[in-house]
Amino acid sequence: MDAVTLSKLFDPAVYGLLETVDAAPGAELATAARLRADGVEPDVAAALLTQARLRREAEAKFGPFAADMLFTRDGxxxxxxxxxxxxxxxxxxxxxxxxxxxxxxxxxxxxxxxxxxxxxxxxxxxxxxxxxxxxxxxxxxxxxxxxxxxxxxxxxxxxxxxxxxxxxxxxxxxxxxxxxxxxxxxxxxxxxxxxxxxxxxxxxxxxxxxxxxxxxxxxxxxxxxxxxxxxxxxxxxxxxxxxxRPGRSALVMGSGGAAEVHESDLPAGDEEGIGTVGEYLFEPDGAIVRAGLITALCAPLGAHRISAPIAYLTGDRPASGVAARLVRQWRIAEVLPAGLKPLRRALVERGIGRVVIKKRGADIDPAQVRRRLKLPAGRPATLVFTRIGEDHVVLLAEELADAPGAEPAPPRDSGEST
The missing domain is CATH 3.40.50.150 (Vaccinia Virus protein VP39)
Structure with a gap:
């Protein structure tokens, strides 16, 4: 949109047309035809449709305020x-x-x-x-x-x-x-x-x-x-x-409130138990991972890293309270072999036929693995391809969606596939 078209949008009569523009999928062609029939200039009609479309998209960021705003795509x-x-x-x-x-x-x-x-x-x-x-x-x-x-x-x-x-x-x-x-x-x-x-x-x-x-x-x-x-x-x-406070911090915001982790919360040295697996698996919020503050969660969770370079923690009790807002968490049912043939055999024996695949520290394509497993019909499960210490393993896990204080959300950049 150029400055001339924007100035036309500022005309109260033109701006008022935005309330009549339906940019829902499947409705745009009919809306464009109606605007042309009403004598609206082509560039203005295109701008109105674009603004209506952007307003729909902007609701995720601005809620009801989006209905009275203007946008650019990049903006x-x-x-x-x-x-x-x-x-x-x-x-x-x-x-x-x-x-x-x-x-x-x-x-x-x-x-x-x-x-x-x-x-x-x-x-x-x-x-x-x-x-x-x-x-x-x-x-x-x-x-x-x-x-x-x-x-x-x-x-x-x-x-x-x-x-x-x-x-x-x-x-x-x-x-x-x-x-x-x-x-x-x-x-x-x-x-x-x-x-x-x-x-x-x-x-x-x-x-x-x-x-x-x-x-x-x-x-x-x-x-x-x-x-x-x-x-x-x-x-x-x-x-x-x-x-x-100088240094790196991570702020995790959500519907249940906000929680913060700071560089000063990092332990002085490595935690004990790195490379062993507990009863629960924790995936720190992405902001904590980006900030390099994963081990700041070890003390609050009573946990340790599953492998030194991997952003997973493990421990023997579920997260609760504020700590639960900082992680997604799973109960680890079993540690399964990483090879596809023995893994498939183990899943079929357990009646598992649909899998969500997550990965950290494993060079796999989740969609390709799921195709190659060729599982028969069965119950759903989550598989986590990762490492315990230096050993490649697959964790059979169940997400704790209702853990005390937990706010599970779809992970970002975690390699998850359904």
Whole structure:
């Protein structure tokens, strides 16, 4: 969408048409035909359909607020989820550093949270259309202003606190999706510029992708990996008055509340029992894995690593309370052989005919393994291909969905296949 088409969307009569646009699968062709019959310009009709489609998708991040917002495809992809944005706002306003400059505000997700808590806010984006959409989404907040410009050209003397969400997408892939950038110096603005700008203000927060190399975290800063409802969504770097505790931390957010693990919780040395298996298997939340804080859970869980390099823990009692919010957990029924022929024989003997396959530390294709097992009809089970110490094994396990305080969620990047 270009600036001319966006200006047409701002026309109250045109914007009002959004309420009549049905972007549900199967309804778009009829909707497009109706708009054309009503004399709506083709570019405006296409924009209305796109906005209706994006609003449907945005409900997962913004809930009912999505129904009165505008979006770009890339802006929605990088936008902060509403509960996580509220967390950002709470941290930045607690710094009490005055006006917040949100440089690289995108469609305004974090800016809405800042302004919603009463912050004096200057939001800025380098893309003209994105800045216009942010201004629209922030139209109800009289303490917020939106500007079009580059972060590098912003006068930092205008603000006491700085929030940065560098653009990390550019160009397109073969499928038409925005291409993710992996080089921090290709971000807009570059990460080195962000670190330099941080020295000019009293408080700073920088939102980045969760794959950030730990070596890039400046000395004395806090790096907080955040997951929400099982998805690892970001790592945020904090300095100055926004800093709480230097070092790496993981914040796990969900419907049951939030729980945090910090680098200072790591044990001084290796735990006892590495390479042995207990009665229960624990998969730490992805934010904890990304932050490198797996062993910080050993003491709360009474557990140890199943193998030193693998992100599974095992112990003899189920997780409960706060610790249960930090892991998925299974009761280990048996340790089975890893070879396909003896494994198939063992499964058939136990009446198992449908399997969910998970893996860590095992070089397998879960879908291919499931096909090669060729199991007859039978009851369902979970198989975990992993290692106990250095030995490849398969764990026959049952997930504890109703453990005290547990909030099981679909795992991410775990190799699970059904």
């Amino acid at each position: 929605l992809a990088q936008a902060t989820r509403l509960p996580v944005a509220a967390h950002h706002a709470g941290r930045m306003l607690a710094a009490d550093a005055g006006t917040i400059a949100d440089l690289g505000c995108g469609i305004g997700a974090d800016a809405m949270a800042f302004a919603g808590l009463g912050a004096n806010l200057i939001a800025l984006d380098a893309d003209e259309v994105t800045a216009g959409i942010a201004a629209f989404n922030l139209r109800s907040f009289d303490t917020a202003t939106v500007e079009h410009g580059r972060a590098e050209d912003f006068d930092l003397a205008r603000a006491g606190a700085l929030w940065l969400d560098p653009a990390r997408r550019a160009g397109t892939t073969a499928s038409g999706a925005a291409r993710r950038l992996s080089d921090p110096e290709a971000f807009s603005p570059p990460l080195t510029w962000a670190f330099s700008a941080a020295r000019e203000v009293d408080a700073v927060g920088i939102k980045l992708g969760p794959a950030l190399d730990h070596a890039l975290i400046p000395e004395g800063w806090e790096a907080q990996w955040v997951s929400h409802d099982g998805d690892v969504v970001e790592v945020a770097l904090y300095a100055g008055a926004a800093l709480r």
